[in-house]
Amino acid sequence: MWQISWLTPSHGIMLGLLLGFAIAHSGLAALRTYGEAKIGPRLYRVLFALVSIPFATILIIYFFNHHYDGLILWQLQGIIGVKTIVWILSAISFLFLYPATFNLLEIAAISQPKVHLYSQGIIRITRHPQMVGQIIWCIAHTLWIGTSFTLLTSLGLIAHHLFAVWHGDRRLQQRYGEAFTTVKANTSVIPFLAIIDGRQNFPWLEFVRPAYLGVTAFVILLWWGHPWLIMMTSQVNWWLQFHAETQRPRERGAADYGRPAAVHNLIVKK
Numbered sequence: 555m556w557q558i559s560w561l562t563p564s565h566g567i568m569l570g571l572l573l574g575f576a577i578a579h580s581g582l583a584a585l586r587t588y589g590e591a592k593i594g595p596r597l598y599r600v601l602f603a604l605v606s607i608p609f610a611t612i613l614i615i616y617f618f619n620h621h622y623d624g625l626i627l628w629q630l631q632g633i634i635g636v637k638t639i640v641w642i643l644s645a646i647s648f649l650f651l652y653p654a655t656f657n658l659l660e661i662a663a664i665s666q667p668k669v670h671l672y673s674q675g676i677i678r679i680t681r682h683p684q685m686v687g688q689i690i691w692c693i694a695h696t697l698w699i700g701t702s703f704t705l706l707t708s709l710g711l712i713a714h715h716l717f718a719v720w721h722g723d724r725r726l727q728q729r730y731g732e733a734f735t736t737v738k739a740n741t742s743v744i745p746f747l748a749i750i751d752g753r754q755n756f757p758w759l760e761f762v763r764p765a766y767l768g769v770t771a772f773v774i775l776l777w778w779g780h781p782w783l784i785m786m787t788s789q790v791n792w793w794l795q796f797h798a799e800t801q802r803p804r805e806r807g808a809a810d811y812g813r814p815a816a817v818h819n820l821i822v823k824k
Contacts, residue, residue: 560625564616565706571616572710575609580714580721582606587729617707618787621695624702631698643694645773650676650687652769671730673737675761678754681741682722685715719743 582589582602589598630636676683692708726734742748749756776783 560702562620562623562703564620564623565703568613568616568620568703568707569710571609571613572707572714575606575613576714576717578605578609580718583725584721586725615787615790617704618784619790621699621704621707622701624706626701627705628700630700636698640694640698641777643690643697647687647691647694648769648773648776649766650680650683650690652687652765652772671726671733671737673740675763677737677741678749678756678760680743680745681738682715682719682743685719685743686745688712688715 582605586598586602589601593601680686689712692711696704696708723734723738727738730737740748740753742753748754
């Protein structure tokens with residue numbers, strides 16, 4: 555049977571993981587009103603975390619272990635300035651990804667979790683900062699790594715977050731009605747569009763918040779610990795390890811991309 559040599563099983567596994575995470579995460583978000591009415595906001599937040607955090611952890615570790623799988627589409631790592639651009643984009647992405655919710659006590663369910671209708675701060679730039687942050691992160695990492703596996707992962711993440719734009723607006727419309735219609739009219743999904751066309755202003759003092767200091771510290775810590783993080787995740791014994799019949803391209807000669815590991819090792823030994 556004819557096969558595409560570079561299309562490793564990890565591509566399909568990642569698609570399955572992304573789909574499972576999207577269904578679990580967005581599904582629980584859709585059921586939030588019903589679930590909170592049954593078991594209370596705090597317990598539902600705990601349930602949400604018990605499902606989403608392990609799923610996200612598996613996704614991250616699997617990505618770290620397979621991001622060089624598949625076909626190399628481009629190789630820009632040796633170009634001067636590319637690494638700096640990637641780190642700058644990654645830092646910016648976290649500024650959008652995490653201050654979307656500022657109340658950490660609610661995230662941890664210490665305070666009673668609530669659905670907030672934000673209209674200030676980063677919402678002035680974009681109504682969906684997590685979507686923007688995820689797209690920036692995907693662009694940065696796909697630019698740096700340049701493999702079919704990473705491109706597939708990025709497209710899957712972006713697709714989920716684009717769905718979440720529609721899904722999130724729908725849930726806020728159902729909950730807040732006319733109040734959300736007003737916020738929607740005065741904000742934009744595309745970054746800075748509402749500011750450019752005059753629907754929003756940009757009071758920079760709103761961005762002087764402890765949350766941004768925390769995100770900045772997190773980015774610095776991630777920059778320092780990134781090599782260690784990749785090394786540690788590579789030690790995880792996967793239940794899907796039997797699928798790893800191909801080596802990562804960076805560990806093989808240019809002429810051997812897509813060749814099964816067993817064949818490659820035989821050639822090397824000869």
